[in-house]
Amino acid sequence: MNFPSELKYTKDHEWVKVEGDVATIGVTDFAQGELGDIVYVEIETVGDTLNKEEVFGSVEAVKTVSDLFMPIGGEVLKVNSALDSSPEVVNSDPYGEGWMVKVKIANASELDELMSADDYKAHIGQ
Amino acid sequence: METATTLKDVALLEKHKALGAKIVPFAGYNMPLQYTGLTDEHLNVRNAVGVFDVSHMGEFMVKGKGALDLIQKVTSNDASKLFDGKVQYSCLPNDKGGIVDDLLVYKINDEEYMLVVNASNIEKDWNWINGLNTFDAQLENISDDISLLAIQGPKAVEAMQSLTSVDLKAMEYYTFKIDTFAGIENAIISATGYTGAGGFEIYVKNKDAEKLWDAVFEAGKDFGIKPAGLACRDTLRTEMGFCLYGNDIDDTTSPIEAGLGWITKFTKDFTNSENLKKQKEEGTTRKLVGFEMIEKGIPRHGYELVDASGNNIGVVTSGTMSPSLNLGIGMGYVKKDLAKVDNEIFVKIRDKQVKAKIVKFPFYKG
Numbered sequence: 001m002n003f004p005s006e007l008k009y010t011k012d013h014e015w016v017k018v019e020g021d022v023a024t025i026g027v028t029d030f031a032q033g034e035l036g037d038i039v040y041v042e043i044e045t046v047g048d049t050l051n052k053e054e055v056f057g058s059v060e061a062v063k064t065v066s067d068l069f070m071p072i073g074g075e076v077l078k079v080n081s082a083l084d085s086s087p088e089v090v091n092s093d094p095y096g097e098g099w100m101v102k103v104k105i106a107n108a109s110e111l112d113e114l115m116s117a118d119d120y121k122a123h124i125g126q
Numbered sequence: 127m128e129t130a131t132t133l134k135d136v137a138l139l140e141k142h143k144a145l146g147a148k149i150v151p152f153a154g155y156n157m158p159l160q161y162t163g164l165t166d167e168h169l170n171v172r173n174a175v176g177v178f179d180v181s182h183m184g185e186f187m188v189k190g191k192g193a194l195d196l197i198q199k200v201t202s203n204d205a206s207k208l209f210d211g212k213v214q215y216s217c218l219p220n221d222k223g224g225i226v227d228d229l230l231v232y233k234i235n236d237e238e239y240m241l242v243v244n245a246s247n248i249e250k251d252w253n254w255i256n257g258l259n260t261f262d263a264q265l266e267n268i269s270d271d272i273s274l275l276a277i278q279g280p281k282a283v284e285a286m287q288s289l290t291s292v293d294l295k296a297m298e299y300y301t302f303k304i305d306t307f308a309g310i311e312n313a314i315i316s317a318t319g320y321t322g323a324g325g326f327e328i329y330v331k332n333k334d335a336e337k338l339w340d341a342v343f344e345a346g347k348d349f350g351i352k353p354a355g356l357a358c359r360d361t362l363r364t365e366m367g368f369c370l371y372g373n374d375i376d377d378t379t380s381p382i383e384a385g386l387g388w389i390t391k392f393t394k395d396f397t398n399s400e401n402l403k404k405q406k407e408e409g410t411t412r413k414l415v416g417f418e419m420i421e422k423g424i425p426r427h428g429y430e431l432v433d434a435s436g437n438n439i440g441v442v443t444s445g446t447m448s449p450s451l452n453l454g455i456g457m458g459y460v461k462k463d464l465a466k467v468d469n470e471i472f473v474k475i476r477d478k479q480v481k482a483k484i485v486k487f488p489f490y491k492g
Contacts, residue, residue, distance in 0.1 A: 036357065037165045039447045040422065058476070060424050062164050062447045063357055 001029045001126065004095055008111060009120035010071045015095060016114060018105070023072060026099040027059065027090065030124050035061040038090045041083040043068070043101060049075045052110055056101060059090065071114060074106040136181040137273050137335040145353055152356060153245035155182040160355035168358035168449040171323050172490075175279035175346055176354030180327075181335070184248035184269040186241040192261030193239050197231060200255050202381055202402070204391040208233035213300040213318055216389050217381050218254060219398045223405075224377040225384070227251050228369065230318065232302060240314075244371045245269075258397070273335035275328050277342060278354070278362075282325030285349035289341055290315065294326070308341035310334045320359060322366035322488060361446050367416050367457060367487030373427055374414060374443040374457055383410040383459065385487075412440060413465040416457050416487045423473060423480035425456030430474040439464050442473060448489060455489045456482070 007015040013031035017024040032038065043057030050056055050070045057068040057079075079101050083090065090098035105111070115123060134155045136142075142149065147158035158179060160167060170176050188197060197205045203216035212233050218226035227247040232240040243251045248269050256265060277286055283294045289308045297303070297317040307313035307328055314329035330338050343351055360370070369375045369384060381390045382405045392403045419425065425445030433439050445456035460471065467486055472479040 036160065037163055037449075040424065060447070062361060062449060065424065065426060 001033065002095070003029065003117040003121055005117045007095065007117065008071070008114035009117065009123075010069065010114060011123055012069045013124075014069060014071045016071045016111070018111060021105050021108075022077065023074070023103045023105050023111075024099050025071060025101050025103060026094055027068070028120070029094050030126075031066075032091045032094045032098070035059060035064060035066060037062050038087045041080075041087050041090060041100060043076075043079045045076045045101075046079050047076065049073075049106070059087075068100065070103070072103065072105060072107070072110040074103040076101050077104050078102040134182075134270075136179055137332040138179050138181070138339055141336065141339055142179065142353070147353070147355060150356075153182055155245060157182055158353070158355045160357045161353045164355070164357045164361065165449045167352065167354040168361050170350065170352045171279045171321055171354055171358065171362055172450055173280070174350035174352075175277060175281040175285050175325065176352055176358070177339075177342055177346075178276040178278065178354050178356070178359055179273070179339075180276050180359070181273040181332075182245035183274055184243040184245055184251065184267070185272050185329070186243065186252065186255065187264075187266040187268055188239045188241060189264045189266070190237055190262060192259075192263040193237055195261040196255070196259050196263040197239055197241070198394050199261070199396055200258050201229070201231060202386070202391065202396055202399075203231070203389040204393050205231050205233070205239070206394070210235050211301050211303060213302055213316060214389075215300075217375070217386060218251060219381060219390075219396065219402060220254075220377060221398050222377070223380050223398065223401060225371070225375045225379060225381060226254050226377070228371055228375060228386075232314070232316070234304070246372060271332055273330055273332050273338070275335075275338060275342060276319055276321075276325065277328065277346075278319045278321040278325035279323045281346075281349040281351075282323075285346040285351055286326060286342070288345050308338050308345075310338060313338070320368060321362040322368070322490065322492070323362065358449075361449055364444050364446050364455060364457070365448050365450055365488065365490035367489060369414075369457075370444060379414075379459075380405055380410065382406050383412055384414045409462065411462055412459045413462050414443070414457060415460050415465045415484045416455065416489060417471060417473075417482040417484050418451075418489065419454035419456075419473070420470070420481040420483055422454075423475045423478075424454040425458070425473045425475070425482070429456075431458050431460060432472045432474055432479060433464070434470070434472065436472075436479060439471065450490045454482075460484070
């Protein structure tokens with residue numbers, strides 16, 4: 001399993017990539033593996049400003065459904081609309097084509113509360 | 127209160143680990159959930175042949191002159207109709223209108239039967255059946271000694287024929303033979319399964335499990351044989367509308383409302399038969415139905431079913447994305463007057479009402 005060191009992670013298995021004041025968010029390689037074959041990604045929060053740990057969407061695999069939580073607070077600027085027709089890229093490329101939302105970072109200090117790749121690996125027992 | 131118990135291992139656990147299976151605790155056993163991926167395994171069973179290790183299932187032998195009388199008392203279907211080598215789907219009604227378990231009854235001969243029960247209910251069933259054994263039948267729980275492989279799919283017959291002199295193609299659905307299979311004597315070769323894909327279930331002693339597994343994969347290698355985990359066993363059975371104990375049927379659901387009237391025969395006296403007969407005559411207030419999603423969404427166990435105005439009309443008992451149909455499908459109990467094919471119903475998925483329609487079983491028609 002792959003956990004890029006340049007990303008930050010949450011205990012709920014989201015990853016965060018920071019570019020300026022915008023954070024790109026998706027789910028980790030571990031999460032996609034646990035979920036199995038992903039069939040829907042439902043995100044209807046574009047334009048909403050959400051707090052850290054609020055639900056911004058859900059991801060459905062064949063046998064399970066899981067909520068998606070904001071790793072940080074901010075406005076949801078954009079959703080990866082390619083996931084509507086190809087949700088399986090979350091399985092095949094979780095850190096690339098499988099990204100889910102871009103969020104305008106409201107409070108950069110919240111980024112400090114996220115885990116490093118090593119901390120996340122320890123969290124999932126790897 | 128339940129006491130903590132140690133998980134049991136199936137005889138082939140190391141095989142599954144070596145194949146990269148994701149192992150999960152299920153019904154008290156460490157079991158392979160999936161190997162390459164649910165969808166891939168599911169479609170391989172539908173299109174070619176897959177092998178499930180379902181050794182967690184329970185097996186009881188019932189012997190003696192009172193064997194049939196005991197089985198007739200505890201089960202709902204009419205076991206007197208069985209001939210030697212015939213299998214019957216049945217259930218164990220409780221005395222409160224519900225179901226202790228569903229099971230298969232194998233008739234070996236007039237004084238020897240085998241009952242195959244759900245792993246999660248082995249102890250409950252054992253106690254229940256023994257409690258009703260006023261017929262001097264001899265019961266033996268052989269669950270821990272038996273391994274069971276389900277070899278399922280349209281190519282199963284062809285792929286397995288080299289392992290036995292029994293003419294597999296000639297075997298009718300729900301019959302079995304006790305014969306040599308993969309060099310293992312006295313294997314039970316059963317034309318049964320829980321997938322609707324056709325194929326066999328092979329019962330052997332634990333000591334022969336590895337030999338069986340290796341021979342099955344060797345024989346099947348030119349037929350696209352692959353291991354299949356419990357996750358796709360569930361999606362396959364759901365596509366057929368087969369009930370799963372603990373989801374669609376349980377201690378509180380009656381066989382009549384669950385659509386199991388066809389295995390509830392009032393040609394004999396059995397546990398709670400008078401009440402169930404009355405229920406069959408008078409009708410039940412709810413009925414187990416199948417439904418397909420019209421709008422995008424996947425029903426899940428426990429989701430509420432509502433009408434167009436949002437009024438509760440029932441509950442989802444099983445639901446999944448159907449890998450064969452690429453559609454959300456579900457089973458659930460619905461108020462009797464609404465339980466009609468083509469009726470529109472709604473599944474409450476989080477805060478939304480998502481449209482579905484009631485359909486006939488099976489969802490997957492092959």
